[in-house]
Amino acid sequence: MNFFYKALAAAAGRGEVVPGEEITINVDLILAHDGSAGKILAAWPDGGKVWEPGRVVITLDHALPAPAVASRQLHRELLEFARRQGIGLFYRGEGVLHQVVAERFTPRPGTIIAGADGHVATAGALGALAFSLAPEELVPVLLGGKLSLKVPGVVVVNLEGALGPAATPRDLGLALLGRLGNGPLMGKALLLQGEGIWRLSPAGRMSVCNLIGEMGGVTGLVVPPEETPAPAALSIDLATLEPLVACPPAPTNVHPVREVAGIPLTQVLVGGCGSGRLEDMEALAAGLAGRPVHPEVNLLVVPASRAVLDGMEERGLGRALREQGAIILPPGCGPCPGQHAGLLAPGDRALAATVRNTPGRMGAAAAEIYLASPLTAGRAAAAGAIGVN
Missing domain, CATH: 3.40.1060.10 (Aconitase, Domain 2)
Incomplete structure (x- = not known):
């Protein structure tokens, strides 16, 4: 068996597993955030108790600080739920869920993770087996600590x-x-x-x-x-x-940057779970190469965590980016999920080092979103167009 099947077999308490087999595995870490936890609360049974609170990670990262009354109400409900269940909620700008997991929980190879988010496989960089579930599907995992799946x-x-x-x-x-x-x-x-x-x-x-x-x-x-x-x-x-770029209307529409060079932009975004680490911020700065942000471009920077923000400040990156014209937002998801802080309007064209560019992802469905690297984003922010150094 390869490493993946060996890890699944160990989590299922079996000698081996084969594709297509229905198994139930023990879960080591359970993840959620304010973008999905509202549906978890709605599906939570009366009197239900979290299986093992110390293995649950919930972050406020999609809408923090709250951009609307409803967001703040949800945050208060999550705070109360966390207190009642004994869960350690990250609610003071510690960062986006996947970065918090990497920094504070350090999954090992073979760790089994279940999370109500589409990008939990980020932890696969550390050798973890991380499965994305719908919020309602996560409720029984929270209650029992086990996940049933087909291999x-x-x-x-x-x-x-x-x-x-x-x-x-x-x-x-x-x-x-x-x-x-x-x-x-x-x-x-x-x-x-x-x-x-x-x-x-x-x-x-x-x-x-x-x-x-x-x-x-x-x-x-x-x-x-x-x-x-x-x-x-x-x-x-x-x-x-x-250098590559994913063009509208889908992340799979990938082309070399040279094929779309010269397309003008109105906004550039670097950060969140896709590109908010310190290494990404250094790549953004390298792309800018000391130049100011183009006058027709709005450059938004979102550190993935408070630790990343601290590192930026220690290296002088934060100040340098601000002086060049960047707007640095609080650690978290920023505009990527389309809930607040930098949404796009009709007529906007953005280059983002984030995860998805489907219509409406970051605001108006009529806006265009291209996906690229922080280095490409830095060059574009200075030039005002894709692929121009």
């Missing part, structure tokens, strides 16, 4: 070589999205192996795994280097990658 098939990708100076880990994620996101990974798990993936930093691996949900995968992870490589369906030499 998925796997798609193994072997990554060789090293990224050249023009490409970034985010470009690798977009390359995988373009190649696997139109069906090959649907309903399966993505296993990333080879020296190429381990040459990336932990932040870089998180950038790649963050996009697994957009590929249609049920989960995915970076295989520990000591594991025996599995037969691969696809091999990629990282040295061959170039």
